Amino acid sequence: MIALLLRDLRLATRAGGGFGLGLVFFLIVVVLVPFGVGPETAILSKIASGILWVAALLAALLSLDRIFALDFEDGALTLIATAPIPLEAVGLAKATAHWLTTGLPLTIAAPVLGVLLQLPANGYSFVALTLLLGTPALSMIGTFGAALTVGIRRGGLLLSLLVLPLYIPTLIFGAEAARRGTAGLDATTPLLMLAGITAGSIALLPFATAAVLRINLR
Amino acid sequence: MIPDLGKYGFEVVSAYAVSIVLLLAIIGLSWRQSVKQRRALETAEARRHG
Amino acid sequence: MSLWEYANPKKFMGWTGPVLPWAFGAAGVCLAVGLFWGFFLTPDDYRQGSTVKIIYLHVPSALMAINAWMMMLVASLIWLVRRHHVSALAAKAAAPVGITMTLIALMTGAIWGQPMWGTYWAWDPRLTSFLILFLFYLGYMALWAAIDDPDTAADLTSVLCIVGSVFALLSRYAVNFWNQGLHQGASLSLDKEENVSDVFFFPLLVCIAGFVLLFVALVLLRTRTEIRARRLRALQLREVRT
Amino acid sequence: MLKVRDIAVERSGVPVLSGVSFDLAAGHALILRGPNGIGKTTLLRTLAGLQEPTNGTCEFPVDQAAYASHADGIKTALTVRENLSFWADVYGNTVPDVIWDWFDLGDLRDRFAGTLSAGQKRRVGLARLGVISRKVLFLDEPTVSLDGFSVKLFSSFMRDHHLAHGGVAVIATHIDLGLGEAQTLDLTPFAAQDDGPSDSDEAFL
Numbered sequence: 001m002i003a004l005l006l007r008d009l010r011l012a013t014r015a016g017g018g019f020g021l022g023l024v025f026f027l028i029v030v031v032l033v034p035f036g037v038g039p040e041t042a043i044l045s046k047i048a049s050g051i052l053w054v055a056a057l058l059a060a061l062l063s064l065d066r067i068f069a070l071d072f073e074d075g076a077l078t079l080i081a082t083a084p085i086p087l088e089a090v091g092l093a094k095a096t097a098h099w100l101t102t103g104l105p106l107t108i109a110a111p112v113l114g115v116l117l118q119l120p121a122n123g124y125s126f127v128a129l130t131l132l133l134g135t136p137a138l139s140m141i142g143t144f145g146a147a148l149t150v151g152i153r154r155g156g157l158l159l160s161l162l163v164l165p166l167y168i169p170t171l172i173f174g175a176e177a178a179r180r181g182t183a184g185l186d187a188t189t190p191l192l193m194l195a196g197i198t199a200g201s202i203a204l205l206p207f208a209t210a211a212v213l214r215i216n217l218r
Numbered sequence: 219m220i221p222d223l224g225k226y227g228f229e230v231v232s233a234y235a236v237s238i239v240l241l242l243a244i245i246g247l248s249w250r251q252s253v254k255q256r257r258a259l260e261t262a263e264a265r266r267h268g
Numbered sequence: 269m270s271l272w273e274y275a276n277p278k279k280f281m282g283w284t285g286p287v288l289p290w291a292f293g294a295a296g297v298c299l300a301v302g303l304f305w306g307f308f309l310t311p312d313d314y315r316q317g318s319t320v321k322i323i324y325l326h327v328p329s330a331l332m333a334i335n336a337w338m339m340m341l342v343a344s345l346i347w348l349v350r351r352h353h354v355s356a357l358a359a360k361a362a363a364p365v366g367i368t369m370t371l372i373a374l375m376t377g378a379i380w381g382q383p384m385w386g387t388y389w390a391w392d393p394r395l396t397s398f399l400i401l402f403l404f405y406l407g408y409m410a411l412w413a414a415i416d417d418p419d420t421a422a423d424l425t426s427v428l429c430i431v432g433s434v435f436a437l438l439s440r441y442a443v444n445f446w447n448q449g450l451h452q453g454a455s456l457s458l459d460k461e462e463n464v465s466d467v468f469f470f471p472l473l474v475c476i477a478g479f480v481l482l483f484v485a486l487v488l489l490r491t492r493t494e495i496r497a498r499r500l501r502a503l504q505l506r507e508v509r510t
Numbered sequence: 511m512l513k514v515r516d517i518a519v520e521r522s523g524v525p526v527l528s529g530v531s532f533d534l535a536a537g538h539a540l541i542l543r544g545p546n547g548i549g550k551t552t553l554l555r556t557l558a559g560l561q562e563p564t565n566g567t568c569e570f571p572v573d574q575a576a577y578a579s580h581a582d583g584i585k586t587a588l589t590v591r592e593n594l595s596f597w598a599d600v601y602g603n604t605v606p607d608v609i610w611d612w613f614d615l616g617d618l619r620d621r622f623a624g625t626l627s628a629g630q631k632r633r634v635g636l637a638r639l640g641v642i643s644r645k646v647l648f649l650d651e652p653t654v655s656l657d658g659f660s661v662k663l664f665s666s667f668m669r670d671h672h673l674a675h676g677g678v679a680v681i682a683t684h685i686d687l688g689l690g691e692a693q694t695l696d697l698t699p700f701a702a703q704d705d706g707p708s709d710s711d712e713a714f715l
Contacts, residue, residue, distance in 0.1 A: 002599075003596055003599035003600050004596075004600065006599075007585070007588070007592075007596045010588065010592065011585060011587050011588065014587040014588070015587065016587065017587065071583070074581060074582075074583055074584070074585070075579060075580075075581025075582060075583040076583030076584075076585065077583075078560065078577070078579065078581070078583070079577065079578070079582075079583045079597075079638075080583075080600070081560060082558050082559065082560065082575070082576060082577040083576075083597075083600045083601065084573065084600070084601060084602070085600060141435075144431065148411070148424055148427070148428060149411075149414070151415070151420075152414045152415065155414065158407075158410055158411065158414050161403075161406060161407045161410055162407040162410070162411060162428065164403060164407075165400055165403040165404050165407060165432065165435065165436070165439065166431070166432070166435045168400055168435070168439045168442065169435060169438040169439050169442040172439075172442040172443065172445070172446045173442060173445070176445070176446060189445075190445070193442070193445070197438060205431070208427055208430075208431050211427060212424060212427050215420055215423045215424060215427075216420070216424075217560055217561075218420065218560070218561045224312060224317045224318050225317060225318075225383075226317050226318050226319045226383050227318060229319050229322070229379050229380070229382060229383060230318050230319055230321050230322060232379055233322040233325060233326075233375070233376045233379040233380065234303075234307070234321075234322075234325065236372070236375045236376070236379070237325040237329070237372045237375070237376055240368055240371055240372050240375075241368070241372070241482070243368070244364065244365060244368040244486065245482075245486065247364070248364075248365075248486055248489050248490050248493070249489070251490070251493050252489055252490070252492065252493045255493045255496045255497055255500070256493075256496060258496075258500055259496045259499060259500050262500050262503050262504070263503070266503060266507070276713065277713050277714050278713075353710065353713050353714070417522045417523060418523070418710070419522075419523055419710050420522075495714065498711075498714045499714040499715065501711075502711035502714045502715050503715070505523075505524060505711065506711075506715070
C-alpha cells in the first residue's frame with residue numbers, strides 16, 4: 001500500500017502530475033472574491049473563513065477525477081486489483097495521496113491567502129485547524145466518488161454532482177467552526193462534529209470504495 | 219362557496235397551482251413513457267413471433 | 269411460495285396489472301376529497317390566515333419525499349443482498365417521483381413561508397434539507413443514466429443510495445446546527461400534544477393517504493415500464509447473438 | 511497445480527463460455543486458441559479473480575497468481591527502473607539484476623517510459639512478470655506489438671525462468687510462442703449456446 005502511495009506522490013510531483021492544480025484554483029478563487037464582493041474590509045473579514053472553506057472544497061473537488069481515471073485507462077488499476085493489496089487499502093492509499101497533494105497544501109496556503117481577504121487575527125489558526133481536520137474527509141469522500149464514476153466516459157461532471165451533497169456536512173461544520181473561532185466564540189461542538197465526520201469517512205468509506213471498484217473492474 | 223382567501227389568496231392559489239402542475243407532469247410523463255415502452259415491446263415481440 | 273416469488277418480474281407484472289387502475293383510482297379519490305375538504309371547508313388559521321391551506325400540499329409531499337428515498341434505500345439493500353431485479357428497477361422508478369415530491373415540498377414551503385419571512389427563500393433548515401435531498405435525487409438519477417450495463421448501474425446506484433443516506437442524515441443535523449430555523453413546529457407529531465387542531469387534522473390525513481397512494485401507483489407504473497424496457501433489451505441482445 | 515472444472519463465464523451479462531475444464535501440472539503452459547470475441551480475455555479475467563464465474567470451480571494457490579494483459583499499466587512519467595521497482599515493492603520483492611538482460615532493457619533502465627517505443631514498453635510490461643515472480647500466470651495477448659526478437663526473449667524467459675522453475679501459465683495468443691511442449695486448448699467448442707440468455711436477462715424473458 002505504501003508503495004502505491006509513494007508512486008502516486010512521485011507521479012503527482014512529476015511534470016504534468018497535477019500537484020499544483022488544486023492550489024492554483026484555490027488562489028484564483030480567493031483572488032477573485034474581493035473583485036466580486038468589493039474591497040470593504042468589514043464585508044471581507046466577515047466572510048473570509050467561509051470563502052476559504054468553499055474555495056478549498058472546490059479545489060479538492062476539481063482534482064478528484066484524476067485519482068483513478070489515469071490508472072484505469074492504462075490498465076494499471078486492473079493489475080493493482082490482482083496484486084496482493086486489498087482494494088480497501090488501495091482506496092485508502094489513493095485518498096491519502098490526494099490529501100497530501102491537494103488537502104495539505106490547501107491547509108497551508110489558506111491562512112497565507114487569508115490576508116487577501118482581511119481575515120481577522122485569531123482566524124488564521126482556526127481556518128488552518130478546521131481545514132486540517134476537514135480536508136481528509138474531502139479526500140476520502142472524493143475517492144469514493146472517483147471510484148464510483150471511474151468507468152464512465154467524461155465522468156468528471158457527474159463526479160462533482162455526486163460528491164457535492166456528500167461534502168455538505170463537512171463544509172457546514174468546518175466553515176461554522178472557523179467562523180465561530182474567528183469571532184472568538186466557543187467552537188468545540190462544530191470542531192468535534194467535523195472531526196467525527198472525518199474519522200467516520202476514513203473508517204468506513206474505503207470499504208464502499210473497494211466494493212465499487214470491484215463492480216467497475218468486472 | 220369560494221372561501222374568501224383574504225390577504226394571502228394569491229399565495230394559496232399559486233401553491234396549489236404549482237403543486238397540481240408538478241403532479242400532473244410526473245403522472246403524464248410516467249404515462250407517456252409507459253405507453254411508448256409498451257408499444258416498443260409489442261413491436262419487438264411481434265417481430266420475434268412473426 | 270415465499271414472498272420473494274412475487275418479486276419475480278413475470279409474476280410482478282401479473283399481479284400489478286389489475287392493481288394499477290385501482291391504485292390510481294384510490295389515489296385520485298383521496299386527493300380530490302382531501303384537497304377539496306382542506307381548501308374549501310376548513311376555516312382560516314387565526315394567525316396565518318388562509319396560507320395554512322398550503323399545509324395540505326406541503327406536509328404530504330415533504331413526507332413522501334423522505335419516504336421515497338427510504339423506499340429506494342430498502343430496495344437498494346434488497347438488490348445488493350438478494351439480487352432481485354424488480355427491487356433495483358423499483359428504486360430506479362421511484363427516484364423521479366421522489367424528486368417531484370421534493371420539488372413540491374420546496375415550492376409550497378417557500379410560498380407558504382413568504383408572507384411570514386418576507387422573502388421566498390430564507391434558508392430555513394428544513395427547507396434547506398429538502399434542497400439537499402433534491403441534490404441527492406439528482407445525483408442518483410444522473411448515475412443511473414450514465415451507465416449502460418443495467419446490472420452494474422443497479423449495483424453502483426445502490427451503493428450510492430446507501431452512502432448517500434448516511435450523509436443525508438448528517439446534512440439534516442448539520443443544517444439544523446447551522447441555522448436555528450423559522451420553520452413552524454411539527455404539524456403532526458405523535459408525542460407532543462402541540463398537534464394541529466382537529467379541524468385541520470383530518471383533511472390532512474386524507475391528503476397524506478392520497479399522496480401515498482399516488483406514490484405507490486406511480487412507482488408501480490414506472491417499475492412496469494422499466495421491466496418492459498429490460499425485457500426489450502434482453503430480446504434485442506438475444507437477436508444480436510442468434 | 512491449476513485445476514479448472516466446468517467453468518462458465520459471462521461478459522456484461524451475456525454468457526460467453528461454459529463447461530471449460532483443464533488441468534495444468536507445474537512446469538507446463540496452456541495456449542488458448544479461438545476466434546476473437548470467443549471469451550479468451552473473459553476467461554482469463556475470471557481465473558485471475560477479477561470477476562465471478564457463473565458456475566464451475568478453479569483451484570490454484572491464489573497467493574501465487576498474477577494477471578497481465580496488453581494494457582501493461584506502465585506509467586509514462588516514471589522511469590523504467592521506477593516502474594519495475596514499484597511492482598517489486600507491491601509484490602514484496604526486489605528488482606533482480608538479471609531482469610535487465612532477460613528482457614534486454616539494460617540501457618533503457620533510466621529512460622522515462624514515455625520515451626520508449628511500443629515494443630520497448632511492452633518488454634517493460636513483460637519484465638514486470640519477472641519482477642513479481644509469481645508461479646501461476648494468466649497472460650492475455652502478451653506478445654501484441656512485439657517484434658520477433660522480443661518474442662524470442664519472452665519465450666526464453668517463459669521456458670527457462672518460469673516454467674523450468676515449476677511455474678504455470680495460461681496464455682491467450684495468436685502468435686506461435688515457440689513453447690513447443692505447451693498444450694493448446696481451442697475454446698470454440700465451449701462457446702455458450704447462442705440462445706442461452708444470461709441469468710440476469712433470463713428473469714425478464
